[in-house]
Amino acid sequence: xxxxxxxxxxxxxxxxxxxxxxxxxxxSHFPMYGNPSDDVCYHWLADDQGKPLPVATLTGxxxxxxxxxxxxxxxxxxxxxxxxxxxxxxVEQDAIYAELLRYLRLQxxxxxxxxxxxxxxxxxxxxxxxxxxxxKATAVYAE
Amino acid sequence: MLSRARSILLAxxxxxxxxxxxxxxEFFFTRALFxxxxxxxxxxxxxxxxxPAPVGLARIMDLTWxxxxxxxxxxxxxxxxxxxxxxxxxxxxxxxxxxxxxxxLPYTLLNSQGSPHHGFQVLSLPLLALAVLAVIQxxxxxxxxxxxxxxxxxxxxxxxxxxxLCSEMRNSVVQALLxxxxxxxxxxxxxxxxxxxxxxxxxxSKLGRSGSSERYRSSHLFAAQWMIGATYFISVxxxxxxxxxxxxxxxxxxxxxTVKSTRQSFYSGLDPALNIDPPGLHFFMQHPDLTRVFFxxxxxxxxxxxxxxxxxxxxxxxxIATFVMHRSIQELMTLNFHTNEAMLAIFFMNLPYxxxxxxxxxxxxx
Numbered sequence: 313x314x315x316x317x318x319x320x321x322x323x324x325x326x327x328x329x330x331x332x333x334x335x336x337x338x339x340s341h342f343p344m345y346g347n348p349s350d351d352v353c354y355h356w357l358a359d360d361q362g363k364p365l366p367v368a369t370l371t372g373x374x375x376x377x378x379x380x381x382x383x384x385x386x387x388x389x390x391x392x393x394x395x396x397x398x399x400x401x402x403v404e405q406d407a408i409y410a411e412l413l414r415y416l417r418l419q420x421x422x423x424x425x426x427x428x429x430x431x432x433x434x435x436x437x438x439x440x441x442x443x444x445x446x447x448k449a450t451a452v453y454a455e
Numbered sequence: 456m457l458s459r460a461r462s463i464l465l466a467x468x469x470x471x472x473x474x475x476x477x478x479x480x481e482f483f484f485t486r487a488l489f490x491x492x493x494x495x496x497x498x499x500x501x502x503x504x505x506x507p508a509p510v511g512l513a514r515i516m517d518l519t520w521x522x523x524x525x526x527x528x529x530x531x532x533x534x535x536x537x538x539x540x541x542x543x544x545x546x547x548x549x550x551x552x553x554x555x556x557x558x559x560l561p562y563t564l565l566n567s568q569g570s571p572h573h574g575f576q577v578l579s580l581p582l583l584a585l586a587v588l589a590v591i592q593x594x595x596x597x598x599x600x601x602x603x604x605x606x607x608x609x610x611x612x613x614x615x616x617x618x619x620l621c622s623e624m625r626n627s628v629v630q631a632l633l634x635x636x637x638x639x640x641x642x643x644x645x646x647x648x649x650x651x652x653x654x655x656x657x658x659x660s661k662l663g664r665s666g667s668s669e670r671y672r673s674s675h676l677f678a679a680q681w682m683i684g685a686t687y688f689i690s691v692x693x694x695x696x697x698x699x700x701x702x703x704x705x706x707x708x709x710x711x712x713t714v715k716s717t718r719q720s721f722y723s724g725l726d727p728a729l730n731i732d733p734p735g736l737h738f739f740m741q742h743p744d745l746t747r748v749f750f751x752x753x754x755x756x757x758x759x760x761x762x763x764x765x766x767x768x769x770x771x772x773x774x775i776a777t778f779v780m781h782r783s784i785q786e787l788m789t790l791n792f793h794t795n796e797a798m799l800a801i802f803f804m805n806l807p808y809x810x811x812x813x814x815x816x817x818x819x820x821x
Contacts, residue, residue, distance in 0.1 A: 348712070418504070
């Protein structure tokens with residue numbers, strides 16, 4: 313096998329390994345923007361009145377992390393229950409949200425920051441319809 | 456027509472993955488700049504006192520000790536010493552594997568929080584490749600006394616450099632420069648610190664009298680390029696797999712992701728300057744075909760960059776194009792790709808080679 317064959321095969325093998333391992337630092341399958349769809353949403357943190365809170369300043373975790381944690385924990389739980397993530401029962405989904413808020417409180421205490429007594433986890437769905445951007449925010453979990 | 460296409464493909468195959476010729480000087484600059492980039496991007500500390508979703512090394516060891524500021528200070532000092540050893544080319548066969556292990560730790564802890572971050576693999580994976588290369592391909596070292604002396608110098612330089620980074624004096628310099636340079640202070644102080652780092656490492660490399668074979672120098676550059684290119688290639692494979700090969704057809708929906716990432720940037724810190732719509736949003740949505748061409752071009756670039764490894768001109772071309780792609784995404788999504796850009800600048804665009812090492816080679820020939 314010459315050098316070019318070896319390096320090409322290496323590339324294929326390394327890619328296959330990374331796709332199989334998914335996330336095992338430093339290996340990753342780099343899934344960002346891997347499946348474009350018209351069904352896009354993001355999560356953010358609010359107080360009990362729905363007023364946004366600067367989550368990165370208060371907890372050291374940025375808003376994208378909220379969505380990633382919800383997704384990865386949802387995938388993990390769905391795999392355990394042999395379901396798809398979107399079909400997780402509400403009680404399971406709420407448990408993931410509650411755990412996330414507990415984690416954020418722990419992170420805030422490490423940074424000597426105080427979070428409001430009651431937190432709300434918000435989700436905004438993004439759509440583009442009739443030439444207009446539509447964003448609809450809903451509270452998905454409240455303490 | 457068919458025979459012409461065949462001859463083009465054959466020529467492309469024959470020119471695939473050439474071995475670049477790397478001078479000692481270029482070898483030093485790529486090492487020193489890569490080492491400085493790793494030091495520059497190392498976090499200042501960690502607030503992660505738990506590892507709820509351990510990955511990689513965190514599966515076999517508890518890394519939460521990094522959340523202790525004192526322990527992290529010692530950690531970063533040790534990392535700075537190792538980075539000087541690498542930059543100066545001292546005992547690479549031992550330095551690189553240890554450096555690789557040390558460099559992985561804070562990012563493994565960061566990625567063990569259940570929300571993987573994808574900004575640092577582009578530093579760690581090439582370092583891993585270089586560590587493996589150093590183990591399997593012997594690089595010659597200088598006399599052991601010189602190496603020992605240079606090693607001690609690297610430790611001193613690492614401690615001193617890290618102390619400067621953490622010092623009140625540095626903070627005062629930054630504060631003093633702020634009224635003059637405003638938000639671009641980093642563009643003043645960072646290159647100055649990089650120059651000091653590279654200068655110190657250069658002196659130490661001379662002290663260590665490290666030499667290396669032409670084959671090792673070539674493999675060092677090639678392995679880093681190949682691994683950086685492979686990270687882009689994997690992301691393309693992932694896109695095809697996750698979208699069931701429908702990525703190109705649905706790529707115009709990436710525009711909705713630009714809205715998502717812009718909003719997320721706003722909600723992270725509630726900075727009013729980020730409470731905006733991404734540029735070109737309505738144009739992109741109203742012209743889905745053009746949008747698909749625009750985003751698909753980026754993915755083709757990601758797919759092809761690995762094949763420029765080893766070729767000076769192609770690496771420069773793909774390096775610049777990918778750098779521009781990252782800057783475009785930054786404008787659209789308010790996301791930054793500083794680590795990727797640094798790696799492209801060092802290993803693909805390879806400014807020292809084009810600005811200096813190549814010139815000296817031409818001068819030597821003449």
